Amino acid sequence: MPHDHAGKEVTYSISELAQEFDITARTIRYYEDEGLISPTREGQNRIYSHKDKIRLKLTLRGKRLGFSLAEIRELFDMYDTDRSSRTQLLSMVQLIEAKREALRQQQEDIQMVLAELEAAERRCSGALDLLAARDGQPRSQTS
Structure with a gap:
């Protein structure tokens, strides 16, 4: 986790993340509602960790690649549950392979x-x- 000069973990506001990723704060709140990121709160303010920033980046990348939010959440859940579990890792690989095949079909x-x-x-x-x-006319004049 990145830390500032005082050794404190770097955090981000919703407006900082919205600006960095060129998305709206509403989109970020929606991803929070969907369980993809989980900021802490100080009063009414959301405080995003480095983990939240990475998950937001991965969510946006996953969306560009055609993953649904449910599939992205499933990947995050598998990763969070047990990173060393053979079953979780195999499930993750299968999901990735299925998405890769779907993208190849779309490309075709x-x-x-x-x-x-x-x-x-x-x-x-x-x-x-x-x-x-x-x-007897030039092509550009035909309609």
């Missing part, structure tokens, strides 16, 4: 759609060229 689907779009664009361009040639 995207490549197919891109190829279909390119083929459709070529067909449309060819049809426009034929119309322009038939009408």
Whole structure:
């Protein structure tokens, strides 16, 4: 855990984390409500630890990679429960492998759609060229 010069653990306010990760405070509070981070409180103020900051970073990365909040929470729970448990680690590996396979399938689907779009664009361009040639107009003037 990072500590300041006096040896005290570094903490963060909600506005500091919101600014650093370019998200709203409301998003951070939502992730707290979902059990992904758990700041301490001083009165009405939330105090976020380095662990909370790392979990927030991992949550945002997981969302970008297509993990649901439930899947991210499951990963955190498995990690927190027992980092040395073979069962927990195997479950974590299986979840990661399943997500990797889903992403590969999405990548394949995207490549197919891109190829279909390119083929459709070529067909449309060819049809426009034929119309322009038939009408004796430059292609850019055909509608």
